[in-house]
Amino acid sequence: MFDTLTDRLGGILDRLTRRGALTEADVSEAMREVRRALLEADVALEVVRSFVDRVKERAVGVEVVKSVTPGQMVVKIVHDELVAMLGADAQPISLAAAAPVPILMVGLQGSGKTTSTAKIARRLSTRDKRKVLMASLDTRRPAAMEQLATLGRQTEVATLPIVPGQTALQIARRAMEAGRLGGYDVVLLDTAGRTTLDEALMAEVVEVKKATNPHEVLLVADALTGQDAVTTARAFDQAVGVTGIVLTRVDGDGRGGAALSMRAVTGKPIKLVGVGERFDAVEDFDPARIANRILGMGDVVSLVEKA
Amino acid sequence: AKTSDQLTRGITDLFTKEKFDAATLDELEDLLIQSDLGLAAAERITAAVGRARHARQLDGESVRAIVAQEVAKTLAPVAIPLDPPESARPAVILVVGVNGSGKTTTIGKLAETYRTAGMKIVLAAGDTFRAAAVEQLAVWAERAGAIFISKETGADAAALAYEAYAKARAENADLLIIDTAGRLQNKAGLMAELEKIVRVLKKFDAEAPHASLLVLDATTGQNALGQVEAFGKVAGVTGLVMTKLDGTARGGILVAVAEKYRLPVHFIGVGEGVDDLEPFDADDFARALVGLPRVEKDYSF
Ligand SMILES: Nc1nc2c(ncn2[C@@H]2O[C@H](COP(=O)(O)OP(=O)(O)OP(=O)(O)O)[C@@H](O)[C@H]2O)c(=O)[nH]1
Ligand SMILES: Nc1nc2c(ncn2[C@@H]2O[C@H](COP(=O)(O)OP(=O)(O)OP(=O)(O)O)[C@@H](O)[C@H]2O)c(=O)[nH]1
Ligand SMILES: [Mg+2]
Ligand SMILES: [Mg+2]
Numbered sequence: 142m143f144d145t146l147t148d149r150l151g152g153i154l155d156r157l158t159r160r161g162a163l164t165e166a167d168v169s170e171a172m173r174e175v176r177r178a179l180l181e182a183d184v185a186l187e188v189v190r191s192f193v194d195r196v197k198e199r200a201v202g203v204e205v206v207k208s209v210t211p212g213q214m215v216v217k218i219v220h221d222e223l224v225a226m227l228g229a230d231a232q233p234i235s236l237a238a239a240a241p242v243p244i245l246m247v248g249l250q251g252s253g254k255t256t257s258t259a260k261i262a263r264r265l266s267t268r269d270k271r272k273v274l275m276a277s278l279d280t281r282r283p284a285a286m287e288q289l290a291t292l293g294r295q296t297e298v299a300t301l302p303i304v305p306g307q308t309a310l311q312i313a314r315r316a317m318e319a320g321r322l323g324g325y326d327v328v329l330l331d332t333a334g335r336t337t338l339d340e341a342l343m344a345e346v347v348e349v350k351k352a353t354n355p356h357e358v359l360l361v362a363d364a365l366t367g368q369d370a371v372t373t374a375r376a377f378d379q380a381v382g383v384t385g386i387v388l389t390r391v392d393g394d395g396r397g398g399a400a401l402s403m404r405a406v407t408g409k410p411i412k413l414v415g416v417g418e419r420f421d422a423v424e425d426f427d428p429a430r431i432a433n434r435i436l437g438m439g440d441v442v443s444l445v446e447k448a
Numbered sequence: 449a450k451t452s453d454q455l456t457r458g459i460t461d462l463f464t465k466e467k468f469d470a471a472t473l474d475e476l477e478d479l480l481i482q483s484d485l486g487l488a489a490a491e492r493i494t495a496a497v498g499r500a501r502h503a504r505q506l507d508g509e510s511v512r513a514i515v516a517q518e519v520a521k522t523l524a525p526v527a528i529p530l531d532p533p534e535s536a537r538p539a540v541i542l543v544v545g546v547n548g549s550g551k552t553t554t555i556g557k558l559a560e561t562y563r564t565a566g567m568k569i570v571l572a573a574g575d576t577f578r579a580a581a582v583e584q585l586a587v588w589a590e591r592a593g594a595i596f597i598s599k600e601t602g603a604d605a606a607a608l609a610y611e612a613y614a615k616a617r618a619e620n621a622d623l624l625i626i627d628t629a630g631r632l633q634n635k636a637g638l639m640a641e642l643e644k645i646v647r648v649l650k651k652f653d654a655e656a657p658h659a660s661l662l663v664l665d666a667t668t669g670q671n672a673l674g675q676v677e678a679f680g681k682v683a684g685v686t687g688l689v690m691t692k693l694d695g696t697a698r699g700g701i702l703v704a705v706a707e708k709y710r711l712p713v714h715f716i717g718v719g720e721g722v723d724d725l726e727p728f729d730a731d732d733f734a735r736a737l738v739g740l741p742r743v744e745k746d747y748s749f
Contacts, residue, residue: 177487183669186482249667250692250720251548281720283556283587288580295579336695365546367484367669369697376696390547393632395671418547418578418630 142364143397143435149178151437158212168200183398185371188405196222209448216438217445226401227428232410238356241320241328247346247377248361250334253389253415257361258331259292260423266298271326276301276316278309279333289331296420313349337376350381361387362403370399371406378407389415473498483737484669484700489707493518512738519703519737523730528712530687533658538616538624540649542657544642544683546675547630549665550691550717555625556588557725563593567622572612573598574605575629585627591722595619606644613652633678643682659686666692666699676709691717698737
């Protein structure tokens with residue numbers, strides 16, 4: 142992920158750093174290219190616009206320090222704004238609530254909710270030594286519940302017994318009850334995929350949220366997503382109040398625009414990234430590291446920081 | 449609610465303004481980019497609107513009509529129905545794509561479509577990897593009244609394809625549809641596995657698979673171009689299906705794909721039900737993209 146962006150931004154900014162003086166026109170021209178690079182990397186238009194505006198604004202009034210070139214200053218500004226857009230600190234999933242802590246997984250069809258549920262459950266149980274229960278509230282997709290049950294066996298995490306005919310809401314209540322009675326630390330609630338235009342299904346997930354009062358509502362989203370990322374992120378956030386984002390398929394060569402966009406429009410942190418299909422293919426999301434990777438200009442940034 | 453609200457509103461707002469200048473066109477281009485059309489297609493269409501503006505007064509409505517027309521012009525040549533060859537028994541359709549794009553569901557819908565047309569169908573559970581992928585396709589086979597063949601999870605997918613072909617032939621089936629595990633196109637090992645499935649099928653029938661369908665998710669951005677390229681190479685993709693057009697995404701990337709690869713687009717998915725598959729119609733797609741109402745037509749195929 143982010144490879145295209147790294148190549149393009151690297152080239153643009155590299156040219157900038159080689160110049161001595163920078164005119165306003167130079168900066169404008171570079172920002173036009175940055176804008177294109179971001180759009181081609183699937184970053185949402187509104188996010189690109191505000192990003193470029195912020196960089197321009199700061200770059201124009203930039204104070205010159207002797208030891209660095211104006212171009213290097215601009216690189217630093219782009220870097221800082223990128224970090225600001227991605228969120229400064231890594232934010233792990235929080236379990237700071239009374240047990241059993243409910244975590245609700247939501248998202249579009251096929252985004253990776255069930256797989257991510259299993260990945261998180263596995264991590265919490267093996268690494269953090271928590272007692273975890275997973276429950277599938279997906280009453281719609283064929284074999285969705287069997288999928289989670291199979292993943293439960295593979296990850297050695299308990300799953301709520303399947304009771305055919307129950308609604309998502311009934312299953313959610315049963316899961317919380319089982320969580321309490323069974324002395325579980327965490328209850329992960331996997332839901333059916335839904336488009337945000339589906340009013341009945343959006344109402345269903347709101348009901349589930351009301352009934353279970355989840356400590357985390359994680360939006361699971363595909364890193365290959367294009368410009369729709371903002372629409373979807375916003376709609377889920379407005380309906381259910383997302384607390385964090387799980388970005389899947391980061392192992393693909395997607396351009397990563399969705400990551401930047403969703404974080405920017407919701408202000409909600411990306412908490413985890415999926416980097417494969419297996420249950421151990423999950424990583425923390427470290428915004429600073431990602432920003433460095435995207436720009437690939439860590440040297441320049443630290444040079445300016447030291448100056 | 450099947451309209452691209454952003455684009456619709458965007459264009460209307462844009463062209464009710466007093467001044468129509470280069471900045472207006474720039475903004476139109478932005479709006480098109482916002483629909484995943486990609487820079488090249490967005491530039492071309494914007495230029496077309498720019499030319500039209502010299503000829504006549506334009507408002508939001510007419511700009512949308514011009515955009516729709518331009519998009520339809522690109523897509524009309526690739527709007528081609530999928531007719532499995534009658535001479536091949538069985539005709540083989542291989543279904544490929546990245547994870548979660550909608551392959552298995554589309555197969556269920558395809559089975560229903562062709563069964564309704566009177567064909568005898570075998571569905572093969574070639575996704576031997578993902579948890580409960582076999583069970584998922586089994587449910588669809590049941591729904592669509594198709595014969596179902598599977599092996600245990602972890603089995604070799606090419607071996608399953610081999611057995612499925614033999615079974616379909618023994619059953620004298622008209623159509624064999626093979627599901628495959630989702631895979632990202634940058635994973636060489638998984639792509640090689642797909643190549644092997646194709647090789648095995650060709651041992652039976654040099655023409656097989658008679659269709660190799662790439663299933664694209666409408667929410668996908670520029671990555672779809674890479675998908676078409678890579679799956680085209682290893683699986684000889686002959687046509688596309690775009691799924692999830694019932695959501696907020698309008699599938700604008702299809703315009704970029706059509707311009708670059710000129711591959712047939714056969715169907716669109718508009719829901720999770722067995723009947724939620726429609727033939728691809730360039731005009732409808734283009735109009736939906738810019739938020740114009742669909743012109744009612746009679747679908748019989
Ligand atoms: N390569 C890769 N594949 C993933 C990742 N996460 C999930 N997948 C795959 O994506 C596909 C869909 O995953 P699911 O977990 O079933 O998605 P879902 O959101 O539960 O789907 P629905 O319940 O149908 O809405 C499966 O093939 C998974 O193996 C990831 O990080 N990388
Ligand atoms: N709304 C909507 N959902 C769809 C459509 N097509 C498929 N889906 C849903 O998308 C999710 C993934 O579909 P699958 O058919 O399992 O996708 P797949 O490509 O087989 O996934 P993997 O085998 O895991 O790679 C499921 O929840 C489907 O119900 C569609 O046209 N519209
Ligand atoms: Mg699921
Ligand atoms: Mg499948």
